[in-house]
Amino acid sequence: MAGYKAGERMPASRVFCEELGISRNIVLLAFEQLALEGYLVGRTGSGTFVANTLPDALLLTKKLKKEPKSDNASYINTEADVYPLPLPAELIQRNSARETVIPFQNAIPSFEDFPFAVWSKIANKVLRYFNLSHLGYDDAAGYLPLREAIANYLRVHRAVNCTAEQIIIVNGSQQGLNITGQLLLPRGAEFWLEDPGYHGARAALVNAGGKCCPIPVTTPDGLDLDYAKKHYPNARMAYLTPSHQYPVGGTMPACKRLELLAWANQNHMWLIEDDYDSEFRYTGKLLASLQGMDKGGRVIYLGTFSKVLFPALRIAYLVLPTVALANHFRYHKAMLDRQHPILEQLILTEFIQEGHFTRHLRRMRILYKKRQDTLLACLRQYAPQLAYSDMNESGMHILVWLPEHLSDKAVSELLRQEGIIAPPLSDYTLTNFKKPGLLLGYSAFTEAQITQGIEKFARVVNGLI
Ligand SMILES: Cc1ncc(COP(=O)(O)O)c(C=O)c1O
Known part of the structure; x- marks a missing residue:
């Protein structure tokens, strides 16, 4: 608005017509456009004015020297169950800076040995023959052929008793734990957690409103079941890593698994079996999953691709004991984030179906x-x-x-x-x-x-x- 100051009254439209030698319609159109963009404001009965705050000033993004004063953190609902934070932040979050993996960082696969050429070839193929119907909304439980491929793998390699309909694809085990806690752990109810144990599980179940009951780990066979039964007989859920206790190691023997399942059945307790790295068994016989031994439908089986492939893939899966329960989880997943992104699911499906997964x-x-x-x-x-x-x-x-x-x-x-x-x-x-x-x-x-x-x-x- 060269020549006119903020707040100044604009001359009448006819003045512009005369000065510029243009029709009134064009001047009125220009006024209208400027008003729309926020440069002019009309005041009934008194004419048109240059706006007090011009939009240019709002559009200019100045580099902030300091953060704005308001303390947004004080608005976070501290009454909510997420407080006090169940974990120090550095244990659960990473900075965006891409650090190289430094010895002896734990729980990270060998990125150099990931068959990236195969992965990108499949990705190209998936994109070239992409079916446009995949661009819409899909089943919140996940891409069905991927769930079928996972079910086949689990039946053969982990003796998990399941069909694709019992599987829900989730955004990493962490989301699987969060959903399980929210759906199956009543607020204020106790849950057993191996001590030492996986802090990601503790965070998720405490966030869901659960009361954490640390159960000592006895080596070499995992959670001390006698202690748990004696001290926390009313617990409604247990988080376990029976194939390979995290982080101490050791495998829960079959007799203890049966005892645990019997207790869970009698006490209506849910058991989360986190089978996070069972694929990497080097010696000895790998015991079948706890889920495969469960006759009472108490085990929620959780598996992830973070260890075998890479964590940034964010694909993990829950196996629910029944299709009916899986449908509750599917509904909850839909409410949380609708569905898992499709591209990675399509690539992973082919990666498994073509045998690259087991080869890798x-x-x-x-x-x-x-x-x-x-x-x-x-x-x-x-x-x-x-x-x-x-x-x-x-x-x-x-x-x-x-x-x-x-x-x-x-x-x-x-x-x-x-x-x-x-x-x-x-x-x-x-x-x-x-x-x-x-x-x-x-x-x-x-x-x-x-x-x-x-x-x-x-x-x-x-x-x-
Ligand atoms: C015991 C355990 N479970 C699961 C995971 C994997 O979590 P996510 O699938 O969320 O990457 C980890 C990662 O370190 C872990 O240690």
């Missing part, structure tokens, strides 16, 4: 076992005074014990300053487990990285013993 799994099993052997050999060579868990028949990390007088958090911090990531066991511990230890992941690192990393690790830790 076989390759990784051999590779990770080699890496585990290297890590153990390096520990023996460079840190012979340290004890470590001998329950290494499966998994992606080794648990190293520290002498009792050391704080695992402090040692972990010292190591971090030296460029080594070794999460302290106490981050996974609630009340019952006081032994200091460090988790050393090996799956994502080459043998050379493992050797160099352990040399560095030993220099720090040996100096403290």
